Amino acid sequence: MKLTMLVLTGLVFASGPPVAQLEKQKLVDLTYPFDDRTIAWPTNKPFQWRKTDWGMTAGGYWYASGDFAMSEHGGTHMDAPLHFGKDRSAVDEIGINRLIGPAVVVDVTTAASENRDYRLSVGDLKGWEAAYGRIPDGAIVLMRSGWGRHWPDKKRYLGTDAPGDTKNLHFPGFSKAAAEFLSKERLIRGIGIDTPSIDYGPSGDFIVHQIINGADLYGLENVANLETLPLHGATIIALPMKIKGGTGGPVRIIAILP
Amino acid sequence: MKLTMLVLTGLVFASGPPVAQLEKQKLVDLTYPFDDRTIAWPTNKPFQWRKTDWGMTAGGYWYASGDFAMSEHGGTHMDAPLHFGKDRSAVDEIGINRLIGPAVVVDVTTAASENRDYRLSVGDLKGWEAAYGRIPDGAIVLMRSGWGRHWPDKKRYLGTDAPGDTKNLHFPGFSKAAAEFLSKERLIRGIGIDTPSIDYGPSGDFIVHQIINGADLYGLENVANLETLPLHGATIIALPMKIKGGTGGPVRIIAILP
Structure with a gap:
C-alpha cells in the first residue's frame, strides 16, 4: 500500500541499496x-578555444589544459529571463528545481519544411493537448522543427x-500568440527550440523573448537531437553554467526517456 | 509483482501522468x-565577464547580453580524464550516464582542521564502508574537508x-593510496572535492590526477555546499559544458537528496 502511494506520487527510490x-x-x-x-548569433562573439598546455611535462607525466572565450548566447545555451526581461532572474538566480521538468515536444517539422519562417501556433499546442492531455505544470515546452538537420x-x-x-535570417520560431498562451494560460518553466532563437528569423522586435523572459521564464536555443525524444513522457534536466548576474550561458541539456 | 520488480531495479515512473x-x-x-x-589556479586565466548590451533599446524593450573568458579549470569545474591522462576522454567524450551517480561523501573535516595539508587515506574510505557498506558501483566519491568555509x-x-x-599552496586532498584504491579496487565514476584540487596543495607531481585521469575517471574541484549532503544516499548530477576536445570545463553540479 505504501509502495503504491509512492509510485503514484512519481519517482520511487529503491529501498534496498541507498542509491537512486x-x-x-x-x-x-x-x-x-x-x-x-x-x-553563434551573427553579431555575437563566436566560441574561441585554445590550448595553453599540451604534452609531456619535465616531470614525465601528461598535462593538457585550455582556455576559451564566448558570448553567453552561442551554441546550445539558455536565455535567462534577464536577457529580455528587465529586473528578471539572471541565469544564476534560477532555482535548480526550475531546471528540471517534463518535456512537452511539439513537432512542426512538416510545416517548417514547407515554410522556413514558420511560427508555432496556439493550434499546434492545442493539437498536442488533444493527443496527450493538458500541458503539465512545470513543463519545458520544446518546439521541434527538424532544424537540427542543418547544424552546423x-x-x-x-x-x-x-x-x-x-x-x-530565416528559421522557424514560436508565435507571439503561442508565447502568450504558454506564459499566461499554462504553468510552464521555460521553452526550447532546435533553431538559433525562440523568435523566428525575420523577427525585428523579439516579441517571443519579450513575453517569455518578461514572465520570468527561460528559453533554450540550439537544442540538439530533439528528434530522439518522444512527444511526451521524457524529463528534461537543463543545467546552465552559473554565471553571476549573467543573461544566459552555455547549458548542458539531457533528457531521461520514459 | 511487476511493480515490485521495477522498484527493485531503481527509479519507477508514475504510470498515470506521463511525468517523472x-x-x-x-x-x-x-x-x-x-x-x-x-x-582559479594561480597560473590559470581568471574568469572575466563583461556586458556587451545592457538597457532599453530604440525599439522600447529591454535587452541585456554579455560575454566571458576563462580557463577550463577555474571555479566549480570538471577535470576530464584528458587533463592528466594522455589519450583519455575529453570532457565532451564522457558519456552522460557517467555524469550521474550515487554520492559517497567522506568527511575529514576534523583532520583537515588540524592539518591543512591533510590527505584522505584508504582508512577514511574503509571507515565510510564500515558505516554504510561497500562503495557502490558507479559512485562519485566526494571528499568533504570543510574547505568551503574559506571560499572565496x-x-x-x-x-x-x-x-x-x-x-x-596549502589545502587538503586525496592521497595516492586512496586514488589507487578507488580506481583499482572499486568501480567508481569519478571523485570530487571542496578544495581547488584533488591533489593536496604541496603536491609537485599531481599523482592523484595522474592516477584518476589515467584510469579514465574525472575529478570535480571547488565543489560547493558539500556540508549540505548526507554521507550516503544522495545522487549527483554533474553536467559539464560540452567543450569539444576540452580537458575540462565549468560544471553545474546538483544533488538529489534521499
Whole structure:
C-alpha cells in the first residue's frame, strides 16, 4: 500500500541499496559540442578555444589544459529571463528545481519544411493537448522543427552565413500568440527550440523573448537531437553554467526517456 | 509483482501522468557562481565577464547580453580524464550516464582542521564502508574537508593570494593510496572535492590526477555546499559544458537528496 502511494506520487527510490539508479535510466544528450563550427548569433562573439598546455611535462607525466572565450548566447545555451526581461532572474538566480521538468515536444517539422519562417501556433499546442492531455505544470515546452538537420551549416541553419548579417535570417520560431498562451494560460518553466532563437528569423522586435523572459521564464536555443525524444513522457534536466548576474550561458541539456 | 520488480531495479515512473516528478525531489546546488571573486589556479586565466548590451533599446524593450573568458579549470569545474591522462576522454567524450551517480561523501573535516595539508587515506574510505557498506558501483566519491568555509578568500582557500604563486599552496586532498584504491579496487565514476584540487596543495607531481585521469575517471574541484549532503544516499548530477576536445570545463553540479 505504501509502495503504491509512492509510485503514484512519481519517482520511487529503491529501498534496498541507498542509491537512486538514475544513471541506469535511458538518457539522451540534447547538447551540441562547442568548437570552431559552433553557431553563434551573427553579431555575437563566436566560441574561441585554445590550448595553453599540451604534452609531456619535465616531470614525465601528461598535462593538457585550455582556455576559451564566448558570448553567453552561442551554441546550445539558455536565455535567462534577464536577457529580455528587465529586473528578471539572471541565469544564476534560477532555482535548480526550475531546471528540471517534463518535456512537452511539439513537432512542426512538416510545416517548417514547407515554410522556413514558420511560427508555432496556439493550434499546434492545442493539437498536442488533444493527443496527450493538458500541458503539465512545470513543463519545458520544446518546439521541434527538424532544424537540427542543418547544424552546423550556417547558411542553411541561420539563412545567412555572412558575418554580422541579421537582415537575412530565416528559421522557424514560436508565435507571439503561442508565447502568450504558454506564459499566461499554462504553468510552464521555460521553452526550447532546435533553431538559433525562440523568435523566428525575420523577427525585428523579439516579441517571443519579450513575453517569455518578461514572465520570468527561460528559453533554450540550439537544442540538439530533439528528434530522439518522444512527444511526451521524457524529463528534461537543463543545467546552465552559473554565471553571476549573467543573461544566459552555455547549458548542458539531457533528457531521461520514459 | 511487476511493480515490485521495477522498484527493485531503481527509479519507477508514475504510470498515470506521463511525468517523472524529479523536480519535486529535494535538490541542492553544489556549484559556486562565476564572478570576479571566482578562484582559479594561480597560473590559470581568471574568469572575466563583461556586458556587451545592457538597457532599453530604440525599439522600447529591454535587452541585456554579455560575454566571458576563462580557463577550463577555474571555479566549480570538471577535470576530464584528458587533463592528466594522455589519450583519455575529453570532457565532451564522457558519456552522460557517467555524469550521474550515487554520492559517497567522506568527511575529514576534523583532520583537515588540524592539518591543512591533510590527505584522505584508504582508512577514511574503509571507515565510510564500515558505516554504510561497500562503495557502490558507479559512485562519485566526494571528499568533504570543510574547505568551503574559506571560499572565496584566496589566502585561506589556496594558502596564498599571490598571483602565480604555486609554491605556497596549502589545502587538503586525496592521497595516492586512496586514488589507487578507488580506481583499482572499486568501480567508481569519478571523485570530487571542496578544495581547488584533488591533489593536496604541496603536491609537485599531481599523482592523484595522474592516477584518476589515467584510469579514465574525472575529478570535480571547488565543489560547493558539500556540508549540505548526507554521507550516503544522495545522487549527483554533474553536467559539464560540452567543450569539444576540452580537458575540462565549468560544471553545474546538483544533488538529489534521499
